[in-house]
Amino acid sequence: MCSSVTVEAVVDDIAEKFAAHGGQPGLAYGIVANGSLIHAGGFGECFPDGPVPGPDTSFRIASMSKSFTASLIMLLRDQGELHLDDDARHYVPELSGVAPAAADCPPITIRHLLTMTAGFPTDDPWGDRQQGLPLQAFGQLLARGGVRCAWAPGTRFEYSNLGYAILGRVIAAVTGDRYETSIRDRLLTPLGMTRTGFEASEFSINELARGYRRDEGRWLELDPDPSGAFAPMGGVFSTVADLAGWVAGFAAAFPARDDEEDRHPLRRASRREMQLPQVAILGGFGSESMRFAGPVSISYGFGLFAEEDPAFGAISQHSGGYPGYGSHMRWHLATGLGSIVLANGTYAAAGSLAGQILTAVLQGKDKSSGVRQAGPVPAPGTPWPDIAAATSAVNDLLQQWDDEAARGLFTDNVAMDRPLALRRSDIERLRERIGEFWPDETRPEENDSPAHSRWWVTGEHGTACVQIKLAPLAESRVQQLLLAIPPAPGSLLATALRSLTDTLNQGGRDWPEGVDTTVNSAEVLRQLRVASAWAGHCEIDSYQAGDGSVAVTAELTGPTGRVSLTVEVAEQAQRVQRVEVSLLRRR
Numbered sequence: 001m002c003s004s005v006t007v008e009a010v011v012d013d014i015a016e017k018f019a020a021h022g023g024q025p026g027l028a029y030g031i032v033a034n035g036s037l038i039h040a041g042g043f044g045e046c047f048p049d050g051p052v053p054g055p056d057t058s059f060r061i062a063s064m065s066k067s068f069t070a071s072l073i074m075l076l077r078d079q080g081e082l083h084l085d086d087d088a089r090h091y092v093p094e095l096s097g098v099a100p101a102a103a104d105c106p107p108i109t110i111r112h113l114l115t116m117t118a119g120f121p122t123d124d125p126w127g128d129r130q131q132g133l134p135l136q137a138f139g140q141l142l143a144r145g146g147v148r149c150a151w152a153p154g155t156r157f158e159y160s161n162l163g164y165a166i167l168g169r170v171i172a173a174v175t176g177d178r179y180e181t182s183i184r185d186r187l188l189t190p191l192g193m194t195r196t197g198f199e200a201s202e203f204s205i206n207e208l209a210r211g212y213r214r215d216e217g218r219w220l221e222l223d224p225d226p227s228g229a230f231a232p233m234g235g236v237f238s239t240v241a242d243l244a245g246w247v248a249g250f251a252a253a254f255p256a257r258d259d260e261e262d263r264h265p266l267r268r269a270s271r272r273e274m275q276l277p278q279v280a281i282l283g284g285f286g287s288e289s290m291r292f293a294g295p296v297s298i299s300y301g302f303g304l305f306a307e308e309d310p311a312f313g314a315i316s317q318h319s320g321g322y323p324g325y326g327s328h329m330r331w332h333l334a335t336g337l338g339s340i341v342l343a344n345g346t347y348a349a350a351g352s353l354a355g356q357i358l359t360a361v362l363q364g365k366d367k368s369s370g371v372r373q374a375g376p377v378p379a380p381g382t383p384w385p386d387i388a389a390a391t392s393a394v395n396d397l398l399q400q401w402d403d404e405a406a407r408g409l410f411t412d413n414v415a416m417d418r419p420l421a422l423r424r425s426d427i428e429r430l431r432e433r434i435g436e437f438w439p440d441e442t443r444p445e446e447n448d449s450p451a452h453s454r455w456w457v458t459g460e461h462g463t464a465c466v467q468i469k470l471a472p473l474a475e476s477r478v479q480q481l482l483l484a485i486p487p488a489p490g491s492l493l494a495t496a497l498r499s500l501t502d503t504l505n506q507g508g509r510d511w512p513e514g515v516d517t518t519v520n521s522a523e524v525l526r527q528l529r530v531a532s533a534w535a536g537h538c539e540i541d542s543y544q545a546g547d548g549s550v551a552v553t554a555e556l557t558g559p560t561g562r563v564s565l566t567v568e569v570a571e572q573a574q575r576v577q578r579v580e581v582s583l584l585r586r587r
Contacts, residue, residue, distance in 0.1 A: 007031070008039045010360045017518075018353045019043035021570060021577065024326065024345030025212050025219050028053035029353065030240040031361055032331065032338035035252060037244035046209040046344070047221070055241040058195060058203045059342035060211065060224065061327045062128075062320025065236035066164050067246070067274075068183055070114055070303025072171055074270045075186060081174050084111040088118075091173040092166055094142035101149040110170060112153045113163040114302045115278045119149035120160045121451035126471040126479035127161030128322050129413035131225040131235055138165065138229035148474050150384070150450035157279045157300055158449060161233040162472055164303075168232030179232055190265045191245055196238040198227035203237065209344040211324015216422070222324040222346075234322055243340050247329050250275060250304075250316060251336035274302040275316040275333065281305075282448070312362050317354075321347040323416070328354040337361050346417075383447040386476040391453050394468055394481060395439055398427055398457065411471050411479045426483050429548060433486040435459035456542060462486055463542035485548030493552055496567050496576050497540070501556060504528045504563070505537050517576040527581035534583050535561035555584065 008031075015029050026044030030037050040055035053059075076082050082091070087107040089095045095108060101119055112118040130138075141147060147162060168179040175182045180198045188196050200208055212219040227235045238246075249264045253271035261267055277299030295307040295315070307315040307330075317330035326348025331338030339357040341350040393409050401424045407415070414423075431437065437459035445455040451470040456463050464484040471479035487493035499512035508528030511521045531538075535558030544564065546552035550571060556563040561583065568578035 007361055011357050012041055014356050014360060015041060015353060016043060024343035024348040026053040026209055027341060027343040028055060028057050028240045029341045029357060030055055030244055032244045032247045035248040037241055040240050051206055053209050056195060056239050057209050058207055058237045058239050059209045059327060059344060060322055060325045061236050061238050062234040062322035062325055064318050064320040064327050064329055065234050067303040067318055068187060068236060069164050069167050069232040070274055071266050072183055072186060073114060073167060074274060075266050076174050078267060078270055082110060085109050088113060088170060091170040094139050097143040097145045098147055099145055101151055105152045108153050113167050115300055116157050116160045116163055117154050117279055118160060118163045119151040119153045120162050120472045121150040121449055122158040123161050123472050124159060125413050125417055126411050127230060127233060129416060130230040132228040133230055135229050146474050147472050157281050161230060164233035165230045180227055187265060193242040196236060196242045198231055198235050200224040211344050213346040240340050240342060243329055247331050247338045247340060251331045251338060254333050275304055275306060276301055277306040319351045326350040330354050330358055332362055383453060384450045387453045390468060390470060390476060390478055401427060409478050411477045413479060426485060430464060430483055430485050434462040434464060465544045484543040484545050486543045487548050487552050492569050492574055496569060497552055497554060500565060500567060501538060501540060504532050507532050515576055516574060519576060519579050524579045531563045531581050531583060535563050538563060
């Protein structure tokens, strides 16, 4: 491996360039090696005119909190206070009010909750807004049948904040203490994680990175939600320095050996078990694609994701996305090398930077093989009956927006995540770009989950994708609406998309003139050559995703195949900063 000075310089350069894209007011990052934080840095600011974030700056780590919840469940298992295959109703009687997806479903177990196979449909972003829900209100929601299942337990992974909130109630029932107290007493204090907590008020002004959302070109500070019933899924605040010890503890579990147990409260075997694949993950929307980049496979363990990197082998990781924050931690099982990134912008792409940092650290080492396991992939289910009604209601809003109707259709987080006035503007921009539009009846609606729906609208100048997700509530409410907005004619984004499409059609020989970029153009050209051989001469068929300003994903169709092309630009720098090419299965 290259010297630590060289690695530090490379990592700092990567982080500085990432920070310059402006996806968050500030960020902190670190490298873990040999069980310690060997390098850390930061860019930006914790708040306007505040300090630069560093290794001791606290951020809300969002869903990275799930690894703490899972660890305590495993500790209670090891102490004989519960069994993973116990019926969760023994500890959370209110679950008796939750109706199963079908009459022959088995009961939900603790293992199902840990592996996100309890049968609940995914609840991002609704679940993020339940952080401060009072415990009593959550109990009442469960008891009165206010949530519902989409799958038989154990048959399908769907990311579930709700399931981890229920695990918090399991912990409280077993320990007799509040969830936060149990985590602090049984994990944080023994590990010396003194700068990790659950409320923003635990930290001084200069110790805390405040959370922000980008709102019409400016950063809007968000009030932090208190620690409530959903704290077990995303309520922890922590620092790069504290999390370095947390990451090191998991990395130290490999390999199995005869050494005495270390000071970690959870035994090594249980930490290894948490990091091994327990259930294979389907890709959800877009799962038909074959990607050139990213992991060969990804599974869920207990509170952690298990990736198979094509170059380096097994990686353990978990991201955190939350109003005001984005975070990521990842480490290489074979070497114990890891990276941590914490940022204070809503759903900041911390995972991208953490991945780049870890790759830079690993590149000098010989490729090593890690744990290579995968699970069966269950078939997707049929949509809930009320998906059709929700789809129709959204189509009505797309034709004639009504704030009152929108409030009745959407969960509260929809307006919190993007104000209704801006969503109305999004629809007008879509209409400006493709003309008056209607649902495209020639393209069948797609449902990758009972609670998800995707369809297309077509106008004179193009076709765009619309997606919705229903919340896991008995009352039919839409928790997410996504519109694919085409780029404006003549814009940098539109020019780049058209030029790269033309390059594909020319066999991917030369990078298009006039398109400045920071990406590895040789690698992108290789991918375009493969895509050209796969699909033949392509035309832009439809827009699948994107905001129409800095990012777009288009489906290209040719005589022999389909291709997904994603382009992202940095407007200020007038450069293309990301290109992704995927081959899509033939219809």
